[in-house]
Amino acid sequence: MTWDTDFAISILPELMRGLWVTIQAVALGMSIALVLGLGWALARRSPRRFLAWPASAFVEVVRSTPLLVQIYFLYYALPSIGLRLSAFPTGVLALGLHYSTYATEVYRAGIESVPRGQWEASRAVNLTRAETYRHVILPQAIPPVVPALGNYLIAMFKDTPMLSAITVLEILRRSQIIGKESFRFLEPLTIVGIAYLLLSLLSARLVSRLERHLGRIQAPGLEGATS
Amino acid sequence: MSEPLLRIRGLEKRYGDLVVLDQLDLDVEAGEKVAIIGPSGSGKSTLLRVLMTLERPDGGTIEIGGESLWSMERKGRTVFADEAYLHRMRRRLGMVFQHFHLFPHLDVLRNITLAPELTQDVNRAEAETRARELLELVGLTEKAGARPHQLSGGQKQRVAIARALALRPDILLCDEVTSALDPELVGEVLGVLREISRRGDQTMLIVTHEMRFARDIADRLLFFDQGRIIEEGKPEKVLTAPEEDRTREFLRHILSDDLP
Numbered sequence A: 001m002t003w004d005t006d007f008a009i010s011i012l013p014e015l016m017r018g019l020w021v022t023i024q025a026v027a028l029g030m031s032i033a034l035v036l037g038l039g040w041a042l043a044r045r046s047p048r049r050f051l052a053w054p055a056s057a058f059v060e061v062v063r064s065t066p067l068l069v070q071i072y073f074l075y076y077a078l079p080s081i082g083l084r085l086s087a088f089p090t091g092v093l094a095l096g097l098h099y100s101t102y103a104t105e106v107y108r109a110g111i112e113s114v115p116r117g118q119w120e121a122s123r124a125v126n127l128t129r130a131e132t133y134r135h136v137i138l139p140q141a142i143p144p145v146v147p148a149l150g151n152y153l154i155a156m157f158k159d160t161p162m163l164s165a166i167t168v169l170e171i172l173r174r175s176q177i178i179g180k181e182s183f184r185f186l187e188p189l190t191i192v193g194i195a196y197l198l199l200s201l202l203s204a205r206l207v208s209r210l211e212r213h214l215g216r217i218q219a220p221g222l223e224g225a226t227s
Numbered sequence B: 001m002s003e004p005l006l007r008i009r010g011l012e013k014r015y016g017d018l019v020v021l022d023q024l025d026l027d028v029e030a031g032e033k034v035a036i037i038g039p040s041g042s043g044k045s046t047l048l049r050v051l052m053t054l055e056r057p058d059g060g061t062i063e064i065g066g067e068s069l070w071s072m073e074r075k076g077r078t079v080f081a082d083e084a085y086l087h088r089m090r091r092r093l094g095m096v097f098q099h100f101h102l103f104p105h106l107d108v109l110r111n112i113t114l115a116p117e118l119t120q121d122v123n124r125a126e127a128e129t130r131a132r133e134l135l136e137l138v139g140l141t142e143k144a145g146a147r148p149h150q151l152s153g154g155q156k157q158r159v160a161i162a163r164a165l166a167l168r169p170d171i172l173l174c175d176e177v178t179s180a181l182d183p184e185l186v187g188e189v190l191g192v193l194r195e196i197s198r199r200g201d202q203t204m205l206i207v208t209h210e211m212r213f214a215r216d217i218a219d220r221l222l223f224f225d226q227g228r229i230i231e232e233g234k235p236e237k238v239l240t241a242p243e244e245d246r247t248r249e250f251l252r253h254i255l256s257d258d259l260p
Helices: A005-045 A049-063 A067-081 A087-112 A116-124 A129-141 A143-166 A171-182 A186-218 A220-226 B044-051 B083-090 B108-119 B124-137 B153-165 B183-198 B211-217 B235-240 B245-255
Strands: B006-015 B018-028 B033-037 B059-064 B071-074 B077-080 B093-096 B171-175 B203-207 B220-225 B228-233
Touching (some): A005 A171, A005 A186, A067 A087, A067 A143, A087 A143, A143 A186, A171 A186, B018 B044, B018 B059, B018 B228, B033 B044, B044 B171, B044 B203, B093 B153, B108 B124, B108 B153, B124 B153, B124 B183, B183 B203, B183 B211, B211 B235, B220 B235, B228 B235, B228 B245
Parallel strands (some): B033 B220, B171 B203
Antiparallel strands (some): B006 B059, B220 B228
């Protein structure tokens, strides 16, 4: 079997549709992961035990089980208690929940790296706990951990093929359908590989740009000093 | 006799078996400047930290303007203060720390305006007007747009003083505010505190190792040792003619090289 460029071109539109599904799944999944991850981190640090304990338990359980199991669970088990979601939202939710438990550790490290004096100074100027997080702690905690969060963006791209297990027509599943119909796997799978490579490179660039941008917000003084 | 602004009775703080504040009694009148000296570990900083509600006391009472700081009434019973109650009481206190603790991600002006804007009923413009007045007081008008990392230690501490004053606290707590500074920067910070003190009505509790400063600024000097006030009185008197052996010994140690 040799490479057939005409065939490769002919299947491109179909694969690009799959790629678009992959990108959407990651964009939505990552948004969920970033928001929930921060939520878990704050809940786990809360002095209220009814917030801290369930968050810790959830994070522990999700981190200790495979993503694929979680995807199946959401898709096949939840409908039996009356929660029926179609494949794509289920997949997005699974990615988001799964990665939120990793993102939360990153947030935690960031929050813990802010010196205690910042909490004490916030208290001395009478900020509430919520105000302290919003105006003092998180603006210092998050920029340094953006690269670590970015790594999970790339990791999430590489986990999206698992969504094909519940019939989400992302790029890998489309390539398999093409393969089975045409008996040609070389071209679709090669294109899939290249697409993932490009996505990873693109996300890495996105993250480093974001990092530079945050660095500028953090230290405009330094920038001024060099100019 | 008028009710003191700050009234402390039987205050206790322990870390495990270590007694840091031992049945401490203290009254401070409104407008009074009280300097606290004593060896390290004698409980002076802990007293300020308990007052600022950064540490919980293990016993005793603190009243500010007749209101209890650490306990509240609920259904006819006296209970430990909850966060909402502490939030209300903290309005009456401000603190300047040894290590400044400025907010590094905010410029100087925002460091000062953040809390008034969030916790008091002032808008951004009013808060900034007040902040610029305070920057003038501490001599840093031209640094309003600077970030903390661009400032010297002395400048940082002057911003921290402005930040504390922006909330118009009844009592300003100063915790060894020059101890982290290079010697040549100490003067500018003490100068600012002298100026604030000279203006009269600000009640101040100052933990310090600067004896000359304590003598100049304080109406009353307390000597702390092992969680107790061993000796107190007019600064001149305590510094030059202490009655207690421990005070004398401490002063001999600390003043051997800089008695004015």
